[in-house]
Amino acid sequence: MAGINKVILVGNLGKDPEVRHLEGGSSVAHFTLATNDYYKDKSGNRVERTEWHNITAWRGLAEMAEKFLKKGQQIYVEGKLRTRQYQDKDNQTRYITEIVADEISMLGGRPQADGQGSNGQGAEQPVEAQTFRQEPEIDQLPF
Amino acid sequence: MAGINKVILVGNLGKDPEVRHLEGGSSVAHFTLATNDYYKDKSGNRVERTEWHNITAWRGLAEMAEKFLKKGQQIYVEGKLRTRQYQDKDNQTRYITEIVADEISMLGGRPQADGQGSNGQGAEQPVEAQTFRQEPEIDQLPF
Amino acid sequence: MAGINKVILVGNLGKDPEVRHLEGGSSVAHFTLATNDYYKDKSGNRVERTEWHNITAWRGLAEMAEKFLKKGQQIYVEGKLRTRQYQDKDNQTRYITEIVADEISMLGGRPQADGQGSNGQGAEQPVEAQTFRQEPEIDQLPF
Amino acid sequence: MAGINKVILVGNLGKDPEVRHLEGGSSVAHFTLATNDYYKDKSGNRVERTEWHNITAWRGLAEMAEKFLKKGQQIYVEGKLRTRQYQDKDNQTRYITEIVADEISMLGGRPQADGQGSNGQGAEQPVEAQTFRQEPEIDQLPF
DNA sequence: TTTT
DNA sequence: TTTT
Numbered sequence: 001m002a003g004i005n006k007v008i009l010v011g012n013l014g015k016d017p018e019v020r021h022l023e024g025g026s027s028v029a030h031f032t033l034a035t036n037d038y039y040k041d042k043s044g045n046r047v048e049r050t051e052w053h054n055i056t057a058w059r060g061l062a063e064m065a066e067k068f069l070k071k072g073q074q075i076y077v078e079g080k081l082r083t084r085q086y087q088d089k090d091n092q093t094r095y096i097t098e099i100v101a102d103e104i105s106m107l108g109g110r111p112q113a114d115g116q117g118s119n120g121q122g123a124e125q126p127v128e129a130q131t132f133r134q135e136p137e138i139d140q141l142p143f
Numbered sequence: 144m145a146g147i148n149k150v151i152l153v154g155n156l157g158k159d160p161e162v163r164h165l166e167g168g169s170s171v172a173h174f175t176l177a178t179n180d181y182y183k184d185k186s187g188n189r190v191e192r193t194e195w196h197n198i199t200a201w202r203g204l205a206e207m208a209e210k211f212l213k214k215g216q217q218i219y220v221e222g223k224l225r226t227r228q229y230q231d232k233d234n235q236t237r238y239i240t241e242i243v244a245d246e247i248s249m250l251g252g253r254p255q256a257d258g259q260g261s262n263g264q265g266a267e268q269p270v271e272a273q274t275f276r277q278e279p280e281i282d283q284l285p286f
Numbered sequence: 287m288a289g290i291n292k293v294i295l296v297g298n299l300g301k302d303p304e305v306r307h308l309e310g311g312s313s314v315a316h317f318t319l320a321t322n323d324y325y326k327d328k329s330g331n332r333v334e335r336t337e338w339h340n341i342t343a344w345r346g347l348a349e350m351a352e353k354f355l356k357k358g359q360q361i362y363v364e365g366k367l368r369t370r371q372y373q374d375k376d377n378q379t380r381y382i383t384e385i386v387a388d389e390i391s392m393l394g395g396r397p398q399a400d401g402q403g404s405n406g407q408g409a410e411q412p413v414e415a416q417t418f419r420q421e422p423e424i425d426q427l428p429f
Numbered sequence: 430m431a432g433i434n435k436v437i438l439v440g441n442l443g444k445d446p447e448v449r450h451l452e453g454g455s456s457v458a459h460f461t462l463a464t465n466d467y468y469k470d471k472s473g474n475r476v477e478r479t480e481w482h483n484i485t486a487w488r489g490l491a492e493m494a495e496k497f498l499k500k501g502q503q504i505y506v507e508g509k510l511r512t513r514q515y516q517d518k519d520n521q522t523r524y525i526t527e528i529v530a531d532e533i534s535m536l537g538g539r540p541q542a543d544g545q546g547s548n549g550q551g552a553e554q555p556v557e558a559q560t561f562r563q564e565p566e567i568d569q570l571p572f
Numbered sequence: 573t574t575t576t
Numbered sequence: 577t578t579t580t
Binding site: 008010037038074076105107108131 | 537
């Protein structure tokens with residue numbers, strides 16, 4: 001039986017994406033995303049709780065991440081949960097849960113200034129369509 | 144800035160929920176949920192991939208889980224991601240990512256027969272409303 | 287600014303899908319989906335409320351609907367809201383809001399018996415992958 | 430069988446919310462929300478499509494809308510679909526589909542300046558927790 | 573490690 | 577009627 005595995009996040013990047021360009025032309029990006037929550041504790045004090053998420057983006061979304069996403073920026077991410085196994089430095093099996101992105105949308109109207117000034121045409125320039133999906137296929141288009 | 148942290152799953156319970164009744168009258172349930180995905184590999188063979196999720200349910204949802212949920216049953220779960228830190232048996236810090244449920248709905252029209260026959264009024268009896276929501280507790284409310 | 291327009295439904299088909307095969311080889315299916323809600327009114331009586339949704343599915347999803355979906359069946363639908371304008375019989379402008387499906391998943395483990403007995407290999411036979419997406423593209427695959 | 434009826438939108442308010450304060454102390458807000466989509470047509474031109482949604486918010490969310498939401502502002506809305514019947518001026522039955530909000534979150538870090546200068550303490554002042562959830566009311570609770 |  |  002096929003199931004549903006869907007994650008929807010709105011949060012801020014903890015750091016610039018790290019992008020690797022793989023042999024064969026594919027690429028993959030990793031970054032962390034913070035989602036903040038607020039609640040009142042028993043004494044009525046306002047408490048903030050931050051949850052950190054590991055985001056992985058492949059191919060076109062990785063390239064979009066490399067070009068447009070910066071530390072601090074607020075984005076929408078839709079994807080699926082995936083728990084990977086790996087061996088740590090002591091050769092012990094460890095698990096990490098990631099969100100593999102299917103769609104990323106830049107929020108807030110204006111990308112973060114990148115503060116490095118290296119490129120006047122950089123992340124600050126207007127970005128026309130700020131939602132990116134894993135594949136904009138001709139037959140996915142509305143009409 | 145408050146964010147959004149939402150998970151939506153449709154899958155099958157890997158085992159009966161384990162429920163603990165806490166001092167103070169609260170309770171908490173844990174179970175695993177499998178979501179299955181299918182894809183074709185490069186040779187065109189159909190491959191199944193199962194993702195396992197750790198679900199935690201508190202209070203009313205824990206009691207609902209204890210009463211109505213059984214291994215194998217198909218359910219809808221909505222909740223939020225939370226990564227907890229704990230010390231393993233070698234006193235090393237480990238992380239586990241769970242979905243804290245806000246809403247659970249039983250799918251498929253009819254709960255799984257429980258196969259133990261211990262109770263004629265058990266899980267087999269008709270369950271009228273099969274969606275359960277977590278009453279918002281003091282420690283979940285915003286601001 | 288690109289936005290997000292997403293609908294997630296779990297409900298039962300009100301009737302068999304109506305499918306039209308368009309010139310050019312494309313097809314489109316329409317059906318209604320009921321989602322039921324329960325609440326207690328002020329006197330504490332349990333009240334049921336049914337919401338009816340107009341679902342539209344294109345191309346591959348339309349063909350999947352034609353082959354596999356039957357009145358009464360419980361499904362998961364993910365899609366987007368679209369409000370269309372049309373002229374009614376008195377030539378007045380009317381509006382109808384539909385959900386254009388991006389993904390449909392059959393729930394409950396087993397498709398509804400079709401009740402017509404015309405075909406021993408019909409809807410009753412096991413359906414392997416019961417989630418259908420608008421395009422299973424090679425580069426959408428996991429791993 | 431209880432179902433799932435969920436809508437998730439990220440878009441911009443088409444106008445300031447209209448809020449009515451009902452007898453009995455309750456209140457209700459209405460506003461429209463635009464979600465923008467982009468696609469390439471057959472000639473490869475970039476085309477924008479705007480979908481307009483009717484949002485209704487009750488009680489605490491209505492008050493939040495009145496205080497904090499302004500025309501043009503980008504927000505996240507989660508809610509459920511509801512189609513209402515009404516009689517138009519010619520006494521004909523008409524239908525309107527609305528999204529009844531369960532949660533609203535202000536995006537982009539900074540509410541829109543209101544441009545009227547009527548109130549130095551207005552929408553421009555810092556808003557600490559920018560996610561608001563509907564307290565579950567008696568008429569929304571499951572059984 | 574983000575944001576307000 | 578919004579936004580870029």
